[in-house]
Amino acid sequence: MNKMSFAEIKAFAFDLDGVIADTARFHGQAWHQLADQVGTEWTPELADGLKGVGRMDSLEMILKAGGHENDYTLAEKEALATQKNDNYLRLVETLTPADILPGMQAFLDELKAQGYRLILASASKNAPKVLGYLKLSEYFEDIVDPAKLAHSKPAPDIYLQAAKQLGLQPNQVIGVEDAQAGIQAIKAAGELAIGIGDNLTDADVTFATTAEVSLAAIASQLS
Numbered sequence: 001m002n003k004m005s006f007a008e009i010k011a012f013a014f015d016l017d018g019v020i021a022d023t024a025r026f027h028g029q030a031w032h033q034l035a036d037q038v039g040t041e042w043t044p045e046l047a048d049g050l051k052g053v054g055r056m057d058s059l060e061m062i063l064k065a066g067g068h069e070n071d072y073t074l075a076e077k078e079a080l081a082t083q084k085n086d087n088y089l090r091l092v093e094t095l096t097p098a099d100i101l102p103g104m105q106a107f108l109d110e111l112k113a114q115g116y117r118l119i120l121a122s123a124s125k126n127a128p129k130v131l132g133y134l135k136l137s138e139y140f141e142d143i144v145d146p147a148k149l150a151h152s153k154p155a156p157d158i159y160l161q162a163a164k165q166l167g168l169q170p171n172q173v174i175g176v177e178d179a180q181a182g183i184q185a186i187k188a189a190g191e192l193a194i195g196i197g198d199n200l201t202d203a204d205v206t207f208a209t210t211a212e213v214s215l216a217a218i219a220s221q222l223s
Contacts, residue, residue, distance in 0.1 A: 005057050005171060005204075005222065006174075006192065006218065006219055006222045007039060008114065008171055008172055009116070009172060009173065009174050009192065010117060010166075010168055010173070011117040011118065011119060011162075011163075011166050011168055011172065011173045011174075012111055012116055012117075012118055012119075012173070012174050012175075012176060013118075013119050013120075013121040013159055013162040013163075013173050013174070013175045013176070013186075013191070014118065014119070014120055014121060014122075014140075014143075014176045015118060015121060015122055015175075015176060015177045015178060015179075015182050016122035016124055016127050016130060016131075016176075017122070017124065017178075018101075018178035018179065018197070019100050019101070019104070019176050019177065019178050019196060019210065020100060020101060020104050020114075020132055020134070020136065020195070021095065021100055021101055022099070022101065022128065023092065023095075023124070023130055024051065026088050026091040026092055027050070027088060028047055028050075029087075029088075029091055030084050030085075030087040030088040030091060031047070031050055031062065031084060032047075032122055033084075033087055034062065034083065034084045034087070035062050035065075035066070035072050036058070036192070037063065037080075038063060038066060038068050038071075038080070039066055039068065040062050040063065040066025040068060041066065042176050043065075045050060045102070046061070046062065049061060050062075052082055054152075055081050055085065056077070056078075059080055059081050059084070060077075062171055063077075064210060084111045084128075085200040087096050088126070089126065089129070092126060092129060092130055092133060093133065094122075094135075095130060095133035095134055096133065096134070096135075097134055097135045097136075099134060100134055100136070101210040101211075102209065102210055102211040103209075103210045103211035103212065103213055103214075104213070106214075107213050107214060107215075108136065108139050110214065110215055111121060111215070112139060113143040114215060116174055117139060117141055117166055117168075118139055118140045118145065119140060119141065119142045119143065119162045119165060119166055120140050120142075120144065120163075120184060121144050121158045121159055121160070121162045121175065122143075122144075122146070123129050123146045123152055124146070125146060125147060125151060126144055127143060131143075140168075142162075142165045142166065143164065144161045144162050146158060148161075149161060152183040153179075153182050153184070154180075154181040154184035154185050154188065155185060155188065156183070156185050156186075156188035156189035156190075157185075157198060158185060159173070159175050159185050159188075159189035159191055160186040160189045160201060162175075163189070163191070168191050169189065170190040171190060171192075173189075173191045173192075174192040174193070174218075175189070175191050175192070175193050175194065176194045176195070176196065176213075177193065177196070177200075177203075178195070178196045178197045178200075179197075179200075179203070180199070180200060181203050183195050183200050183203050184202065186203075192204045192205070192222075193204075193205070194207070194212065194213070195207070196209065196210055196219065197209075204222065205218050205221045206215075206221075
């Protein structure tokens with residue numbers, strides 16, 4: 001690792017869920033509702049298996065877990081997936097700035113005060129809505145549209161696109177993630193990686209919780 005890399009950083013690219021707010025619980029609740037509807041038992045193993053998986057693939061996993069994979073036409077499956085997303089969005093509407101994870105409001109304020117540029121690099125198509133409910137939209141000058149990417153995390157596409165949209169080189173951007181696939185995406189893009197959570201050993205900088213993140217703490221780990 002180049003110890004001097006942090007001096008070149010002009011921007012921060014943020015994942016959303018688990019970094020800025022916890023929206024995963026809403027996905028879990030919405031999928032649980034759908035599993036009940038189709039007659040699949042909701043188990044901790046099933047819930048864990050859906051993390052980070054796309055909408056249609058998640059639906060297939062739920063149907064298969066209950067032996068229902070052949071009970072629905074493609075059109076009916078698409079309708080179920082849409083229904084799940086509608087339920088998720090209703091839950092997301094309950095978000096307020098109080099749901100911002102500990103320390104992140106202060107960190108975003110610090111970054112803006114120091115002149116860093118911010119972009120959102122979330123796989124969620126609903127990320128703009130979530131930022132709006134959290135009242136954080138004005139912090140981010142741009143959002144990467146995951147629907148326009150060829151490959152999702154752990155491929156580097158979303159972080160390469162984040163740098164491109166800002167008109168920067170990858171070594172001028174630092175990514176913030178809470179999952180191994182996200183850290184792999186940042187590193188594959190040639191960017192510095194901040195990992196929040198456990199077992200993110202590939203990250204250049206690691207924090208146990210969002211409350212610990214600050215510019216001084218990042219710089220001290222890179223010095």
